[in-house]
Amino acid sequence: MANLKEIEGKVIRAAEEALFRQHYVSSIDVLIGMGYLQPIHVQDWKNGKIPYLEKVIPANLHKISHAMKCFRKWADQKDLKPSETVYLAKTKGPKRPLQFSKSGHPQIELAYRTHYISPLLSERKQERLKETFNQSPDLIVYVIVKDSQCSHCKKDLMKGYLLFMEGEQPLCLECAELGDLVFLPSGDPMLTRRTKRYSEKLAIVVKFSHSRKRYERQGILIQEAALRKAQSNIKNSLSKNA
């Protein structure tokens, strides 16, 4: 039984730390804080490489469910505000919700998805947080630095082209259902912001910089109609102000 007591202590420490840092806590924050989850695994899961999150938690289900129970008890005692959150996979096509548990049981999934927000935050800040929790994730498209091939249509993908990763599989933009989008390079924040607002589909274009050893944003892929609308919008507001 000492083991379960230990788990509770770990849960509380991880939860308190996350709450202090960001004014809300998710089950993922707690599991990472306890050392049950690695951030890289969470990324892989969001990218569709891992079928359900519990698969990469190196503890048995009994311990995990005990940890989740302790987390809910702690949140309840602190009077935190529960907020149901939707986790969507960063995969092509219609967005599908991510699965946390092996069983996929709706009640267990709900427990995992729920975020707890500090009641000390103003109502407005609480609302804004909830919005950011439920934003659909940005798809990432890579500028190819090494020749590759689309795993679906077998088209050669040369250096300088764009590709999308579906799990471990490289896809050309057509096969990733992003072929109808146009590229808007970074550098015009106002145009980017407005275009994003009008575009129903969007992907961030990044390129690996060998000298800086990190991905750098090159621009976005957006619907052409959205770009035109944003451009004429800006032109109109400029001529009005002239």
Ligand SMILES: [Zn+2]
């Ligand atoms: Zn293809």
